[in-house]
Amino acid sequence: MSAPEAWHVTRTLRAMELLAVAPRSAPELADGLGVHVRTARRVLKRLESEGYVMLTEDRRRRYRPTMRVVALAGQVVERAELTQTAVPHVSALREELGRGCHLCVPSYLSALCLVHDAGDVGSGCRPHLRELVPCHCSAAGKALLAWRESWRDAVLAEPLGSFTDRTTTGPESLRRELGRTVARGYSVEDREYEPDTRGLAAPVFADTGEAVAALAVVAPTAxxxxxxxxxxxxxxxRGAAALSRKLGFVAPGEQPDPAPANTARAA
Structure with missing residues (x-):
């Protein structure tokens, strides 16, 4: 593949990622991609012709992904090695704590829930399966921000929304909190995303040492x-460390597992 072709593929995938977060018009997409509006319009028209996006009824002529993309994403998520490897670990943590647990990966400015286990009774606490939640005020998102430096810098350079009166949106305040998170070993979310829930999360590492996911517990404050x-x-x-070992990660001072799984990459 030539360099121009590779750039076109990358640009198209980046466009789909932006559209997955929120519907966008050609000018809005151009701004997000850093390209001329004519280029963004060509990308949108091609995606529309292939059935991947559709024009909304918004007077600003915004585009959004179609169910074809949703179906494709669902198949990828369900069959991903990280998802399959994580399921028993998420369930084991839920059984140990008796609270809803989940696994999230970074996705643009959010965290995407790949695995969710709320038990037999179920839980209304978010995130739900395949739901995107803001990374700066969710337990899993904050764990990922704490251990993914380049992603953290990109996220904190963007305007951050406030969801409750306890949401921290200031970049420097968040940096200080994320520093405490690394020192502690797990993140804390205390009524910052939803007014009556709390969550704790720890990073999951691949064999490269990259934090590819976060394992979390979220429950009502009581x-x-x-x-x-x-x-x-x-x-x-402990649960995050066990999953990390399964993915081939070897922490300092540890011996590798006899047959580690292949490296799982973040979405």
């Missing part, structure tokens, strides 16, 4: 009291 953060945090870190 079921996740602050005075039990240490207990729950230790369990989340």
């Amino acid at each position: 079921d996740l009291p602050a005075d039990r953060y240490g207990e729950f945090g230790d369990a989340v870190m």
Whole structure:
């Protein structure tokens, strides 16, 4: 593949990622891609002709992904090695803690839930399966931000939304909090995304040492009291470490597993 062809493929995939976050017009997409509006319009017209996007009824002529993309994404997520490897670890943590647990990966300015186990009773706490949540005020998202430096810089350069009166949106305040997260070993989200839930999360590493996902527990505030953060945090870190070893990650001072899984890459 020539360099121009590779750039076209990359640009198209980047366009789909931006459209997955929110519908966009050609000028809005051009701004997000850093290209001329004519280039963005050509990309949108090609995607529309192939059935990947459709024009909304918005007077600004915004485009959004079609169900063809949703179906494709669902197949990729379900069959991804990281997803399949993580399922028993997420379930084991849920059984240990008796609260809903999930695994998320970074996706543009958000965290995408790949695996969710709320148990037999179920839980209304977010994120739900395949749901995007803002990374700066969700437990899994903050764990990913803390251990993914380049992604953190990109996210904190963007305007961040406030969801409750406890949401932190200032970049420097978030940097300080993420520094404390690394020192602690797990992130804490305390009524920052939803007004009556809390969450804790720890990073999951691939064999390259990259934090490719975050393992989290999220529950109503009454079921996740602050005075039990240490207990729950230790369990989340143990679960994340076990999954990391399964992905081939070897922490300093540890011996590799006899047959590690192939490296899983983040979405």
